[in-house]
Amino acid sequence: xxxxxxxxxxxxxxxxxxxxxxxxxxxxxxxxxxxxxxxxxxxxxxxxxxxxxxxxxxxxxxxxxxxxxxxxxxxxxxxxxxxxxxxxxxxxxxxxxxxxxxxxxxxxxxxxxxxxxxxxxxxxxxxxxxxxxxxxxxxxxxxxxxxxxxxxxxxxxxxxxxxxxxxxxxxxxxxxxxxxxxxxxxxxxxxxxxxxxxxxxxxxxxxxxxxxxxxxxxxxxxxxxxxxxxxxxxxxxxxxxxxxxxxxxxxxxxxxxxxxxxxxxxxxxxxxxxxxxxxxxxxxxxxxxxxxxxxxxxxxxxxxxxxxxxxxxxxxxxxxxxxxxxxxxxxxxxxxxxxxxxxxxxxxxxxxxxxxxxxxxxxxxxxxxxxxxxxxxxxxxxx
Amino acid sequence: xxxxxxxxxxxxxxxxxxxxxxxxxxxxxxxxxxxxxxxxxxxxxxxxxxxxxxxxxxxxxxxxxxxxxxxxxxxxxxxxxxxxxxxxxxxxxxxxxxxxxxxxxxxxxxxxxxxxxxxxxxxxxxxxxxxxxxxxxxxxxxxxxxxxxxxxxxxxxxxxxxxxxxxxxxxxxxxxxxxxxxxxxxxxxxxxxxxxxxxxxxxxxxxxxxxxxxxxxxxxxxxxxxxxxxxxxxxxxxxxxxxxxxxxxxxxxxxxxxxxxxxxxxxxxxxxxxxxxxxxxxxxxxxxxxxxxxxxxxxxxxxxxxxxxxxxxxxxxxxxxxxxxxxxxxxxxxxxxxxxxxxxxxxxxxxxxxxxxxxxxxxxxxxxxxxxxxxxxxxxxxxxxxxxxxxxxxxxxxxxxxxxxxxxxxxxxxxxxxxxxxx
Numbered sequence: 001x002x003x004x005x006x007x008x009x010x011x012x013x014x015x016x017x018x019x020x021x022x023x024x025x026x027x028x029x030x031x032x033x034x035x036x037x038x039x040x041x042x043x044x045x046x047x048x049x050x051x052x053x054x055x056x057x058x059x060x061x062x063x064x065x066x067x068x069x070x071x072x073x074x075x076x077x078x079x080x081x082x083x084x085x086x087x088x089x090x091x092x093x094x095x096x097x098x099x100x101x102x103x104x105x106x107x108x109x110x111x112x113x114x115x116x117x118x119x120x121x122x123x124x125x126x127x128x129x130x131x132x133x134x135x136x137x138x139x140x141x142x143x144x145x146x147x148x149x150x151x152x153x154x155x156x157x158x159x160x161x162x163x164x165x166x167x168x169x170x171x172x173x174x175x176x177x178x179x180x181x182x183x184x185x186x187x188x189x190x191x192x193x194x195x196x197x198x199x200x201x202x203x204x205x206x207x208x209x210x211x212x213x214x215x216x217x218x219x220x221x222x223x224x225x226x227x228x229x230x231x232x233x234x235x236x237x238x239x240x241x242x243x244x245x246x247x248x249x250x251x252x253x254x255x256x257x258x259x260x261x262x263x264x265x266x267x268x269x270x271x272x273x274x275x276x277x278x279x280x281x282x283x284x285x286x287x288x289x290x291x292x293x294x295x296x297x298x299x300x301x302x303x304x305x306x307x308x309x310x311x312x313x314x315x316x317x318x319x320x321x322x323x324x325x326x327x328x329x330x331x332x333x334x335x336x337x338x339x340x341x342x343x344x345x346x347x348x349x350x351x352x353x354x355x356x357x358x359x360x361x362x363x364x365x366x367x368x369x370x371x372x373x374x375x376x377x378x379x380x381x382x383x
Numbered sequence: 384x385x386x387x388x389x390x391x392x393x394x395x396x397x398x399x400x401x402x403x404x405x406x407x408x409x410x411x412x413x414x415x416x417x418x419x420x421x422x423x424x425x426x427x428x429x430x431x432x433x434x435x436x437x438x439x440x441x442x443x444x445x446x447x448x449x450x451x452x453x454x455x456x457x458x459x460x461x462x463x464x465x466x467x468x469x470x471x472x473x474x475x476x477x478x479x480x481x482x483x484x485x486x487x488x489x490x491x492x493x494x495x496x497x498x499x500x501x502x503x504x505x506x507x508x509x510x511x512x513x514x515x516x517x518x519x520x521x522x523x524x525x526x527x528x529x530x531x532x533x534x535x536x537x538x539x540x541x542x543x544x545x546x547x548x549x550x551x552x553x554x555x556x557x558x559x560x561x562x563x564x565x566x567x568x569x570x571x572x573x574x575x576x577x578x579x580x581x582x583x584x585x586x587x588x589x590x591x592x593x594x595x596x597x598x599x600x601x602x603x604x605x606x607x608x609x610x611x612x613x614x615x616x617x618x619x620x621x622x623x624x625x626x627x628x629x630x631x632x633x634x635x636x637x638x639x640x641x642x643x644x645x646x647x648x649x650x651x652x653x654x655x656x657x658x659x660x661x662x663x664x665x666x667x668x669x670x671x672x673x674x675x676x677x678x679x680x681x682x683x684x685x686x687x688x689x690x691x692x693x694x695x696x697x698x699x700x701x702x703x704x705x706x707x708x709x710x711x712x713x714x715x716x717x718x719x720x721x722x723x724x725x726x727x728x729x730x731x732x733x734x735x736x737x738x739x740x741x742x743x744x745x746x747x748x749x750x751x752x753x754x755x756x757x758x759x760x761x762x763x764x765x766x767x768x769x770x771x772x773x774x775x776x777x778x779x780x781x782x783x784x785x786x787x788x789x790x791x792x793x794x795x796x797x798x799x800x801x802x803x804x805x806x
Contacts, residue, residue: 011632018636025663032662103472104465105479119788120781121743123757128781131764132774321648328750339654349658357647357655364646 029350044346045070051341053332055248066342073337074359080254080333081320087259088319089312092266099271110267118264123325125261130253130329141231141239149228155240157247158229169220170213177212181205250331254323262319266312273308274300306378313371317364324360334359400448401459407445411438412480419485439477446473505769517772518779521763525779528599528754537590538602541582545575545609572613579606595673599754601783604745607677607755612738614681619688624718626693637689644686649744652683657751676748680741687737695730696722735795739788746784756780 033040045067052062057075060068098110117125135154138144143153151158164170181204188199216222229244277300285299286292326333327340339356343349415438417423426437446467454460466476497512500519508514518525527535548571583606585592598606625637644652656679657672664670699722707717749758760776763769 007630011630014633014636028665029662031666032664035666101472102465102468103476105476106472109479115789115792116785119743119785119792121746121757121784121788123746123749124777124781124784127757127760128777132777135773324648324650325747327650335648335650335654339651343654343658349662353651353655353659357651360648360651361643361646365642368646 038347040350042351044348044351047346049342049345051345053337055251055332066338066346069342070334070338070355073332073334076331076337077320077323077326077333077335080251080258080326080331081316081323084255084258084262084319084323085316087255088263088266088315091259091263092312093270095263095267096270096274099267100274114264114267117260120261122257122261122322123328125257126253126325126329129256130249134249134253139239140241149226151229151241153241154249155246156249157252158241158244159247160226160228161245163225163227165223166221170216170222173212173216173220174209177208180212181208184208248331250326250329253329254326254331258319258323262315262322265315265318269308269311269315272311273304273306276307277303309378310371310375313367317367320363321360397451397454400451401454401456404445404447404449407441407448409445411442411445411477412484414438414441415481415484420488438481439474442477443470443473446477508772513775513778514772515775517763517769517775521759521769521776524600524763525756525759526600527602528759529597530593530599530602531591531597534585534591534593537582537585541579542602542605544578544582548574548578568617575609575613595671598673600759601756603748603753603755604742607673607680607745607748608738608742610677611680611684611741614677615684615688615741616734618681618685619692620723622685622689623692623696626689627696641686641689644683645690649680649683649747650750652679653747653751655679672751673753676751676753680744680748684737684741687740688734691730691733691737692726694733695726698729699726732795732799735791735798739791739795742791743784743788756783 046065048063049066049069050062051069053060053069053072055076056072057079058068058072060072095110095113098106099114101107101110137152137154140151140153140155143151145151149160184199184204185201188201191197191199217224227244229241229246232240232242234240281299281303282295285295290298323333324335327336330336334356339352343352346352414425417425424434426434429437447470449459450463450467450469450473451459452463454463467473493512495512498515499508499512500515501507502516503520505514505517507516523532523535527538530538551566581587582590583593583598584595622637622641625633626641628634628637653676656675660675660679661670703721703725704717707721712721746755746757748755749761752758754762757780760773760780764773764776
């Protein structure tokens with residue numbers, strides 16, 4: 001009896017407390033909304049949004065619905081996160097390895113890079129790139145061509161766009177190449193396990209990746225043209241580039257700040273991972289007669305990756321969440337488009353803020369679930 | 384006659400090699416330095432791209448010649464070991480040295496030699512360098528926001544008092560030490576709140592009322608991060624204990640709370656506090672925006688705090704729990720006297736890191752219209768009298784934040800090292 005009381009009374013009290021808080025808040029919200037004549041509901045999502053978004057991956061105009069505006073914002077968020085994740089991984093791995101270099105100068109420059117970018121608030125970094133550094137770029141008419149075809153101007157970065165013909169044939173060829181590489185790898189590992197033969201898989205894979213898409217150009221009727229941006233005069237003093245793809249300065253500033261900032265954390269993860277593999281492993285591998293490359297590939301990396309990947313994924317998640325700072329420099333991401341403009345227009349504070357938060361929550365929890373599954377899979381199985 | 388063997392250094396020609404090698408490296412460095420500082424191109428007689436590559440090639444050859452194992456010369460050995468182990472390392476070394484030399488004169492002249500600091504209007508800044516006059520004129524705004532100039536002493540006094548009270552723990556008598564936790568968790572926050580409320584906000588004791596809308600600048604950053612830290616710590620402790628509880632209802636409520644706040648970005652939390660939260664308050668009940676923001680950040684950081692504390696709780700060996708239980712201690716007794724004192728000591732570095740993240744996150748309150756340092760910079764930047772000094776402003780703010788955060792991260796490293804050895 002005593003036990004039951006000890007077990008259930010606290011739980012009931014806590015649940016009661018939580019329910020009371022929620023009830024109190026809901027009640028207040030209801031009275032407040034009644035007083036202001038706002039009704040609760042998600043019907044507004046299908047209404048016409050009648051605002052414009054300056055940068056969007058899909059077709060969007062003011063006559064589209066709020067739901068589509070949400071999609072535009074979400075895609076922009078995912079775009080900036082995706083680009084930044086790639087750049088910060090490359091930078092982070094380089095810096096992390098450099099911190100372990102035997103070269104005094106390299107080690108210390110990498111160390112100072114980490115200390116420098118890690119200790120300045122991300123928002124300030126974004127502001128610095130957007131308001132100070134990128135504003136110092138030349139006007140469109142004075143910009144010099146980089147590599148002859150791209151232009152870095154104060155209005156954005158202009159790169160050539162690709163005009164495809166029969167793109168689907170090309171994609172099928174790429175897909176076929178990837179599938180055949182997977183088959184080849186399986187076959188190679190089977191051959192290695194059963195007969196001890198080594199096949200240069202990497203060489204064949206690269207060859208497949210190049211040859212198959214190339215064949216599609218020759219026989220599949222695929223053609224690719226580059227549309228190079230050209231300077232066009234709008235009025236007496238205003239110029240603009242036409243053709244090609246224009247990356248707005250907001251996107252560039254955001255990608256720069258996010259990837260530089262996060263790369264410091266990735267670098268620390270990489271360093272910790274490589275340092276975490278004990279020296280004995282390396283020596284043991286060398287004494288069995290593996291070459292330095294094989295030691296790195298077969299012994300160090302698999303163990304280091306096990307330590308590196310979980311915290312790095314966490315950093316990727318942080319990056320995705322941090323990309324919401326885009327709202328501060330008016331890059332049309334989920335927060336700005338939906339929790340900013342759409343909220344101002346509809347006044348549906350509760351619905352819109354909850355949708356926005358739930359979206360981020362879904363992304364986070366999905367990635368966390370995948371990570372847990374992956375961790376379980378690569379975990380050392382001890383008997 | 385001595386012949387120079389150019390193929391391989393051996394015992395007889397070590398000296399020749401090291402001398403020729405260091406001479407070549409010196410030539411390449413002199414070339415780059417004269418190019419960067421004096422704008423003289425010593426190698427202009429060479430064709431186009433070779434001029435730029437000349438120091439690199441010469442330097443590489445020089446370093447290659449200097450690379451002698453066990454040369455007997457201490458400096459040379461040290462140099463070879465640290466910056467010149469192979470050709471690739473030598474290349475990277477040269478590239479880093481050259482880029483430092485190239486960047487130095489430009490940034491130095493912009494920041495110091497060509498910069499202006501005299502005068503008190505934009506007209507004083509005519510040079511090509513930075514305009515620190517801008518920072519000088521706006522300095523008080525950046526530090527105190529729109530807080531009236533004649534009352535700045537109130538903010539300073541409040542901060543000194545709060546910091547002083549924070550150090551009381553060091554001077555407490557030995558027999559009072561057991562109340563230290565009580566002091567820091569309950570009494571100190573209350574006193575600090577009263578000090579800040581009565582001194583900075585005013586309204587009584589003959590002090591003029593200053594509304595929170597006028598607060599700003601760096602002092603607001605400190606106020607927000609200070610309150611969030613002292614409030615989020617106890618809250619985080621509750622949720623950490625809740626998550627490890629064996630009562631399912633409490634456990635799952637804690638998990639939901641923690642995972643929810645950790646899954647959303649702070650900016651949406653701030654949006655929530657500014658546009659959604661007022662809807663949930665009773666009618667005719669007004670809560671100041673600053674208070675709402677502090678509550679929002681506290682709830683948010685408490686989740687991170689909880690995870691850090693949970694890490695500390697988990698790292699304690701099971702024996703500690705078993706021993707406490709076998710002495711007949713109940714849940715609360717066990718936690719207060721055995722578990723928490725040990726666990727909290729373990730998580731101090733982690734808490735310091737959370738606090739560091741919190742300080743770095745505070746500029747975000749700019750998004751909901753509170754003008755702390757980043758907000759004041761945005762305001763100053765759009766002032767028609769002071770257009771075009773965004774660069775100086777952001778560099779100034781970056782330096783300030785960098786110093787604060789770097790000092791804190793070094794301090795947390797020290798703490799980590801200290802507590803590691805004690806175990």
